[in-house]
Amino acid sequence: MQTPSLELKGSSFTLSVLHINSIDLEKVAKELDSKLAIAPQFFIGAPLVVNLSSISDSSFNLAALKDLLTSRQLVIVGITAAINTLTEQAKTLGLAIIKSGKQTQSQPQLPKTTKLVKQNVRSGQQIYAKNGDLVVIGTVGNGAEVIADGSIHIYGTLRGKAMAGASGDKHAVIIAKTMEAELVSIAGQYWLTDNIQANSTTKSGCIRLEGESLTIESLPL
Numbered sequence: 001m002q003t004p005s006l007e008l009k010g011s012s013f014t015l016s017v018l019h020i021n022s023i024d025l026e027k028v029a030k031e032l033d034s035k036l037a038i039a040p041q042f043f044i045g046a047p048l049v050v051n052l053s054s055i056s057d058s059s060f061n062l063a064a065l066k067d068l069l070t071s072r073q074l075v076i077v078g079i080t081a082a083i084n085t086l087t088e089q090a091k092t093l094g095l096a097i098i099k100s101g102k103q104t105q106s107q108p109q110l111p112k113t114t115k116l117v118k119q120n121v122r123s124g125q126q127i128y129a130k131n132g133d134l135v136v137i138g139t140v141g142n143g144a145e146v147i148a149d150g151s152i153h154i155y156g157t158l159r160g161k162a163m164a165g166a167s168g169d170k171h172a173v174i175i176a177k178t179m180e181a182e183l184v185s186i187a188g189q190y191w192l193t194d195n196i197q198a199n200s201t202t203k204s205g206c207i208r209l210e211g212e213s214l215t216i217e218s219l220p221l
Helices: 025-038 062-071 084-092 193-199
Strands: 016-019 047-051 075-080 113-117 126-129 132-136 145-148 152-158 161-164 174-179 183-186 189-192 205-210 213-218
Touching: 025 062, 047 062, 062 075, 062 084, 075 084, 113 126, 126 132, 132 145, 145 152, 152 161, 161 174, 183 205, 189 193, 189 213, 193 213
Parallel strands: 016 047, 047 075, 113 132, 126 145, 132 152, 145 161, 152 174, 161 183
Antiparallel strands: 174 205, 183 189, 205 213
């Protein structure tokens, strides 16, 4: 049987959501540039959905916002939570309209799993635990990335990047025997090395979300 030239299949991907809370694009640009200067590798090239729930002005220039974001090498795949006039603007700009909402009981809940890695994760490597937790028995080196939809446990030194709750789980945590990370993130909220050092007094730690802010607790590891 001849293989078809294309197939349409369902899948799921992690998308970051950028909330725009001001119609002042100069202010948006200034704050965006500040964030990009701190952690460009965390944003550039990553697919983004723009949340416009805070914008009620129908004259808001969505095309100018798109140009602003794409000029910073941000990949805009669509908008969400926009008023009707902005939704129509988005359609003319070729942006997808993404509807968000709570899952209904009819949608099956996938079983949670745990991915176990018994080795060091070296620079340039990326390990992703889909729909579950990630346990690393070893060191996560500088330039390495560990990502999980659930929590991340590192029984060694975390020097690279750790992103837990990648699909939005705000209850996820990051635990490391020695916390020297370049970047940690839970459900999109992130800290860099300076933030971790400023909030921690011990080498081992558990990072979690408290409201919308990250917090770290020392552990007797």
